[in-house]
Amino acid sequence: MDQFIAALKEHYDLEITSLSQQQGGWSAFAYKALTRNQAYFLKVYDKSRASTPKWTTLIDDYAPVLVWLQQHSGLKGKIPVPLLTKEGRYTCENEDGILLLYEYIDGETIAERELTKEQVSQLAEIISELHSYDDNLPMKTGALKESFDVSFLQQLSMMLNNESNPMPSDVGEMLEPHRKRLNSLIVAVEQLSAALKNSPSRFVLCHTDIHNWNLMQSGQTLLLIDWEGLKLAPVEADLMFLTDKPYYDDFLSIYRERHPNFTINPDALRFYQGRRKLEDIGEWLEQLLFDKQDAKERAATLSGLTRDLQSLSQ
Numbered sequence: 001m002d003q004f005i006a007a008l009k010e011h012y013d014l015e016i017t018s019l020s021q022q023q024g025g026w027s028a029f030a031y032k033a034l035t036r037n038q039a040y041f042l043k044v045y046d047k048s049r050a051s052t053p054k055w056t057t058l059i060d061d062y063a064p065v066l067v068w069l070q071q072h073s074g075l076k077g078k079i080p081v082p083l084l085t086k087e088g089r090y091t092c093e094n095e096d097g098i099l100l101l102y103e104y105i106d107g108e109t110i111a112e113r114e115l116t117k118e119q120v121s122q123l124a125e126i127i128s129e130l131h132s133y134d135d136n137l138p139m140k141t142g143a144l145k146e147s148f149d150v151s152f153l154q155q156l157s158m159m160l161n162n163e164s165n166p167m168p169s170d171v172g173e174m175l176e177p178h179r180k181r182l183n184s185l186i187v188a189v190e191q192l193s194a195a196l197k198n199s200p201s202r203f204v205l206c207h208t209d210i211h212n213w214n215l216m217q218s219g220q221t222l223l224l225i226d227w228e229g230l231k232l233a234p235v236e237a238d239l240m241f242l243t244d245k246p247y248y249d250d251f252l253s254i255y256r257e258r259h260p261n262f263t264i265n266p267d268a269l270r271f272y273q274g275r276r277k278l279e280d281i282g283e284w285l286e287q288l289l290f291d292k293q294d295a296k297e298r299a300a301t302l303s304g305l306t307r308d309l310q311s312l313s314q
């Protein structure tokens with residue numbers, strides 16, 4: 001903890017009076033940092049975790065877009081933007097971690113609750129505003145472009161076939177009944193990837209990780225947080241999280257006010273849903289095979305893996 005307080009002093013010139021760990025998310029540790037008159041949210045990506053590069057290599061590409069959206073778009077006040085260090089950087093790092101600092105959002109994460117009608121309407125406004133921006137932005141966006149990349153499937157196949165680390169026996173047993181479905185999904189996603197690479201589609205800014213743990217209510221305002229997946233991609237990269245929601249029709253009626261000619265591309269939708277499932281399964285396996293975990297963490301990972309494997313048959 002002291003090392004983070006020192007880093008916040010060195011790089012942000014902040015006198016932190018208290019730092020407490022918060023319930024984190026999927027990719028990073030989370031802390032609430034207080035100075036005498038301000039609260040901050042500190043996200044720390046642990047360098048020893050196998051997944052960290054996936055979340056951190058694009059920070060310098062997506063953060064400028066967030067700053068621009070905050071200043072120039074209707075998303076102002078509805079998205080958190082990383083604070084700059086004294087050196088004008090979006091992150092600072094020490095031996096163990098990569099640190100990102102935000103203003104603290106005084107509000108509640110939606111989490112397990114259902115969205116209200118008003119929240120659905122605000123979410124639809126956020127997403128339709130976001131989707132009105134394409135690559136015509138005043139900064140480099142090349143690294144954010146969707147490439148329909150599925151190279152992670154090689155590593156997934158290696159993990160499944162015991163070619164990387166030996167598979168713990170309980171994990172192997174858990175996988176066994178799902179292997180056939182898993183393999184057919186891998187093939188389907190590879191085919192869709194190849195097809196989409198060759199078919200022209202319009203790319204717009206997409207969040208790519210819309211769920212209730214990434215939505216916070218603060219006063220009258222719904223905020224969409226956790227922008228580390230920001231991409232220029234077909235709209236299905238976002239709509240995949242919404243099409244099976246009970247509120248999808250309400251969402252669409254607002255979304256269509258801004259995007260009247262919009263139709264879903266079923267191939268893109270199937271690609272994103274399939275790739276996401278495989279990515280999630282791959283991350284659980286990566287944790288089980290490569291990360292140092294205590295018994296509690298391991299149990300949580302196993303239960304996440306079970307849930308995602310079961311969803312393959314739906």
Ligand SMILES: Nc1ncnc2c1ncn2[C@@H]1O[C@H](COP(=O)(O)OP(=O)(O)O)[C@@H](O)[C@H]1O
Pocket residue numbers: 022023024025026027028029030041080102103104105106109213214225226227228
């Ligand atoms: N700026 C913020 N202020 C207060 N709480 C936040 C802020 N950003 C995130 N959180 C809380 O921390 C959790 C994890 O943050 P998130 O950015 O989603 O990280 P992860 O990438 O690990 O999922 C969120 O679900 C939310 O409850």
Ligand SMILES: [Mg+2]
Pocket residue numbers: 025026213214226
């Ligand atoms: Mg999150």
